[in-house]
Amino acid sequence: MSAAPVELPVWADAGLVPLVSVTAALLVAGLVVIGIGENPLEATALLLRGALGSGEAIGFTLYYATNFIFTGLAVAVAYHAGLFNIGGEGQATLAGIGAALACLWLAPLPGLLLVPLAILAAAAGGAAWALIPGWLQATRGSHVVITTIMFNFIAATLIVYLLVELIGNPGSMQPETREFAPHAVLTPMHRLLAPLGLVLPATPLNSAFLLALASLCGVWLLIFRSRLGFAIRTLGANPRAASYAGLSVSRLTMVAMAVSGALAGGLAVNEVMGVQHRLLLDFTAGYGFVGIAVALMGRGHPVGVALAALLFGILYQGGAELAFDKPSITRDMVVVIGGVIILFAGALDGLFRRLVAAGLGIGRAP
């Protein structure tokens, strides 16, 4: 976003700097583990075994990674336009509401029609919730960061109201809708691949993972290979130049935000339609915020986002298993790691670039 203080070769900029900052963040996490009296090497071994040690573990890891791909891409697309969308949580919440309403109200439709419609409803919900802040920034000059924060909270109260007062299941103890019809939900991966002769253990991994992979390709095509993507990147690099070049800054702002919100909606597709099969409170569970770390670590590029999402998937699944063996290291460790990665790869980027440059012996200030 800001001008780079030191020039680095592309491979160092895209590969080495994120690698160094992520390693530093993991070292900080290791210090926290030592601080609470556990052995970080043992914890790492348990974590890796828990995340990658079996077919079931890998299924869970990829299921978590699916969430992070969607939220990471959402932040990345907005970032390319120079916009900072921290409203992923709220946009995913609205997407969940959209998907749930579609699954409940359109239940008489056949699954082949209902599932795509519900996915579209999720995308539309997320897009709409991001479009309003985008529109306010484009036409009224209200800063998108603040409005998306506010929209997170408005979405949080909205979903409580809907679930408690309107669409909640009166029979259940907690605020949630009734379960969707069996044909309204996404197919789990182990059932999807069974006809091909592949026997996979039962995990929450479902066809939303394929949608996430498609989104990675789609975002790459959109941002780096399309006219619109070029316009979005121009806007992000220099809004005034974009304006002089005859691009409509306000239209691009709104389009970028809408695409970003629609991608955040993928989180709802995976969680609500793929796993929970009903709408419940707090299904976003902070994935939207970790998406910021994923996007920053991945340098906004789909390949980087995929790798970063995989790392966080490993941390999430491995962290759950680790918490099982070592109750003092809870899943909140991942939140800490996410925070430190955001700090190192995002806010202290300049420092790490300088460190890498010094390490490579280049870019010394004259």
Next chain:
Amino acid sequence: MDWAQTLAVILDSTIRLSVPLLCAALAGLWSERSGVVDIGLEGKMLMAAFASAVIAHQSGSAWTGLGAGILAAVALSLVHGFAAITWRGNQIVSGVAINMLAAGLTIILGNAWFGQGGRTPSLEGEARFADLALPFAAWARETVPVLGPLYAEMVSGHAAPVYLAFAAVPATALVLRHTRFGLRLRAVGENPAAVDTAGVSVAGLRYGAVIICGVLCGLGGSYLAVSQSAGFLPHMTAGKGFIALAAVIFANWRPVPVLLACLLFGLLDAVAIRLQGVSLPGIGLVPVQAIQALPYLMTVILLAGFIGRATPPRASGLPYVKER
């Protein structure tokens, strides 16, 4: 029920609920007036709440707890300052990082140290701030009609941090408006190049503002854990740092309007708790969620410029690069 008594009780809880908002909002005002945007108010309050609860429990003194809370919040402030001022990093990104760091660390450390799912042991006696009775409170309640109960409930009978928080409002206004430091601090938020030309350190002023921001966040967070509640609960700030952010915008970055905005948001909160399940004549059942969403909705409407106009300090959010 006696209406004066009801009013006094609602206003009393308004005061209690607006204190954390007020501390965080004043903290945000200091930081943003110097040109450093801070969306990490929430995380700093949370960290302060945790540190103060832990130290108050260990030392048995609420004041030591408050000191620890302030130190913890200032430490996070300095991290933000290091990223935002020294390394000219993205201030929003740094704020998000601080929020996540605090949310995760408080639970992990609390769980590792006390094993109660992130809670800290409950504070008793001297480890918690006691309510102070102002002179004549009991007498006024008995003898003076209307104003008596108001004085006894609303003005008197709060803990020390409450009075500190309210005292911070005139102090902030005075320092910002009438001192050399305040003038320079405001200038650095509007036009840092001019301050730099005058030979005053931009980074020094901004670090000063960020530290004051930490102290105030520390006060607000400690109040939550050591005065309002008797100990730390995971995620106990519950978005108050963000409502405070809204209050700063709502008040157009000015101290006295910040006080009014925080009291308004505190009142909304108090009314929302009281209206739970109550049917109002003529309106019917008001959904609590609608009242809870009001501060955020009002802020968005204000930011959109449909009523009034929010004008942030001009250099806010921009790292200062010396021209060469």
